[in-house]
Amino acid sequence: MNALFPAAAAPIRLFRNPKSGHCHRVELMLALLNIPYETVDLDMANGVHKSPEYLKISPFGQVPAIEDNGIYLSDSNAILIYLTGRYDDEQRFMPSDALAAAEVQRWLSIAAGEIASGPCAARLVTVFGASFDHEQTIARAHALLRVMESHLEQQSCLAGDDITLADIAGYSYIAHAPEGGVSLAPYPNIQAWLARVEALPGFVGMATSPVLA
Missing domain, CATH: 1.20.1050.10 (Glutathione S-transferase Yfyf (Class Pi); Chain A, domain 2)
Structure with missing residues (x-):
């Protein structure tokens, strides 16, 4: 992507503020699905979430966002849907009915x-x-x-x-x-x-x- 946000390897990267409940719901989902991930804590007090680099990941400058091997996605509820659709093979968290x-x-x-x-x-x-x-x-x-x-x-x-x-x-x-x-x-x-x-x-x-x- 760029020097500030380099391309990810295997673990999902979670761009977050650790005090944000929106971010926590995504982290909780990652943990419950046992998906390897790493956190990237954004210095929001100094406006990193509004930087051109981050706006390419999250166009509204909001947290959370994730990067999953080249896939970038923002909005906590959208991320929950993505994670369960891609990784919850047993459909434990999103019913098909x-x-x-x-x-x-x-x-x-x-x-x-x-x-x-x-x-x-x-x-x-x-x-x-x-x-x-x-x-x-x-x-x-x-x-x-x-x-x-x-x-x-x-x-x-x-x-x-x-x-x-x-x-x-x-x-x-x-x-x-x-x-x-x-x-x-x-x-x-x-x-x-x-x-x-x-x-x-x-x-x-x-x-x-x-x-x-």
Whole structure:
């Protein structure tokens, strides 16, 4: 590619910010599928993610992105789809049944919508100093969590009783919601669901981020 981002060898390279839940969901998927990978931590404070070199990989200058032996792909949910389609031979995380696959897609949309605007945004305020209205993001987070709590009273996981991409996409920002001032104490079903994900063989967590004063 260039001197800053040389061509990859065998392991997948994950371009990331280690505090990003979007990046963690991809790292978690890589670990659960036992895919060799290496991380490339971008100096986002100094704008590396907006450099011409990185914009060739991720045109919107966002993380995560991956490089898989010459294939470059950005957007966390797109990467999850790619990884399971290419490497999940047993279809453990993406069902082939049309209705079950639609349920997974619904939760991927929620991950990009309600999760991003709720617990993710609340955490962006406290961890990264984002200028969102913190009270509004917390309120949106609890509105989502109430729906999830009721949903998980009926089934073990987001898209059924087996863990799928839906759970991988949803896990990171829900697990770290308290860093954004969103308590999980009122949600025992959500806590049990998080524990199910964390019990998966190969699970890797995201480092807890210090909260800005």
